Structures are given as C-alpha cells and as structure tokens.
C-alpha cells in the first residue's frame with residue numbers, strides 16, 4: 001500500500017509469520033523505462049534475495065500504461081533481484097489515472113492483455129508475472145473481460161480488489177464476481193477487499209470459493225488478524241513473533257526504519273500516522289486524535305505514553 005507498506009513495514013509484517021509474500025508499493029513507469037537502481041532504492045530487499053530481514057518474500061509492483069517501458073522496467077527489476085512482478089491495474093488515484101496508469105486501464109481490456117504480455121515476454125519464464133485488478137472502472141461486470149485478457153496476456157495469477165474504480169474505497173465490496181472469474185479461468189485468483197475480521201474472511205471464503213487472499217488495511221487495523229486467517233488456512237507459523245501491543249508495534253517499526261537508514265527515516269512519522277489513521281478508522285485504536293498532532297517521532301511516543 002503506497003505510503004504505508006514500505007520496507008520497514010514489510011519487515012515488521014514478516015515477523016507475524018502469516019503472509020506468503022508481500023507486494024511492494026507501486027512503482028510508476030511513465031515515459032522512460034526505470035533503471036535497476038530505482039528498484040534497488042524502492043525495494044531494498046532486492047539486494048537480499050527479495051527477502052525482508054524477517055524472511056518475507058517481496059514481489060515488485062509496477063504501474064504504467066505503455067507496454068514497452070513497462071517490459072524493459074520489469075526486466076531491469078529482475079536484474080535488480082526481483083523474483084516476481086505484479087502489474088497494478090487497480091490504483092484509483094486521480095493523478096495516476098490522468099496519466100494513463102492503474103485503474104484507468106480497466107476501460108481498455110486489450111491494453112491490459114498487451115501490457116501483461118509485454119512484461120511476461122521480457123522476463124525469464126520462472127519469474128511469475130501477476131496482475132492486480134479492480135472489478136472495473138464503473139461497472140462490476142468489466143472484470144470478466146479484463147481478467148480474461150490479463151490471463152490471455154500470460155498472467156500467472158490475478159489479485160482482484162472487489163470494488164470498481166468509481167467506488168474508490170467506499171463500501172460495499174462485491175465478492176461474488178470474483179467467484180465467477182475463479183470458475184472461468186484456470187489460474188489462481190486472489191480475493192481482496194474489506195477483510196477486517198475473521199468473520200469477514202469466512203464470508204469472503206464462502207462467497208468467492210478462493211483459497212488465496214490478500215489483506216491490506218485489515219492487517220494494520222487489527223494486527224492479529226493476518227495470523228488468525230493464516231492459521232485457518234493452515235499456512236501460519238505456529239506462533240507469531242509479532243508482539244501486537246501498539247506501543248511495541250510502533251517501536252518495532254521504528255527500529256526497522258532506523259535499520260534501513262536515513263533515506264527512509266524522515267518518513268517514519270508520516271508512516272506511523274498513516275497506520276494510526278487506518279487503525280482508528282477501521283479498528284479499535286482510540287488515540288489518533290491526540291497522536292495526529294505529534295511533530296516528531298519523540299513527541300509521538302511521549303503522547304502515546306501519556
């Protein structure tokens with residue numbers, strides 16, 4: 001998730017022993033292809049076999065509307081150490097969509113196929129190339145053609161966020177179309193959207209019939225949830241190494257931020273506040289209104305202790 005799940009957060013999530021892999025924040029390809037050094041900067045795990053220091057595998061996500069620079073960028077990401085590439089066709093941000101990226105492609109199924117095919121053709125066969133889709137731009141029906149086109153382009157799997165672009169992040173989610181796509185294609189389909197509780201997970205499982213799930217905001221709003229879900233799926237570590245006390249979570253994030261050095265450190269306070277906002281809006285964290293005024297990381301922890 002852009003602005004939140006950077007390398008320190010991915011390292012922290014790796015402690016939970018719940019995720020099979022993480023996906024990087026989207027890396028935008030506009031105009032010229034991105035060189036290897038951009039990927040190493042944005043996804044520092046690439047210098048370590050694509051793994052967080054806590055052993056979580058990270059997939060590189062790219063976003064853009066032009067097949068050629070996307071393909072060359074993907075090849076450069078692999079040269080940098082990427083072991084899997086994901087293509088973002090879901091981002092609803094107006095600036096991204098105005099520049100022919102993310103969810104704007106959902107109006108052009110053939111272009112989705114062409115972008116996936118170009119990226120697929122540019123990286124070695126053993127590197128999975130997946131696509132992240134929303135249900136459509138303004139109709140949920142669009143997912144059928146878009147998903148089929150992504151599969152035709154050679155996608156190894158699809159992750160589907162069960163909303164349209166027009167919905168942005170507004171409820172409801174529509175899991176049912178994911179079930180239809182799953183039945184119509186023979187590649188793995190990953191269900192995504194609004195898994196806030198174990199009960200939501202069970203309903204999503206029932207409605208989609210999926211065996212793969214992606215969780216975003218729910219993992220931040222309720223840090224115990226990923227391990228609970230992974231345990232139900234039989235893929236969790238026996239015990240999570242993630243201490244889910246809020247203060248200890250924030251201090252762990254800060255420790256990883258410091259480990260990754262100065263380039264990321266100034267973002268630490270912003271990341272902490274982003275996290276709190278999600279925990280406040282969607283979880284049970286009740287001190288956001290005080291903590292949002294913190295002007296430094298030190299002040300943040302003073303206010304938290306108070």
Ligand SMILES: Cc1cc2nc3c(=O)[nH]c(=O)nc-3n(C[C@H](O)[C@H](O)[C@H](O)COP(=O)(O)O)c2cc1C
Pocket residue numbers: 001002003004024025026061088090132161192193194195214215216217218
């Ligand atoms: C702040 C924010 C940033 C996001 N950035 C990305 C991104 O970079 N790439 C991506 O594929 N999805 C991104 N998403 C979408 C999430 O991956 C996910 O599809 C969406 O939040 C629904 O799942 P959830 O209900 O589990 O959060 C972002 C979502 C949020 C709220």
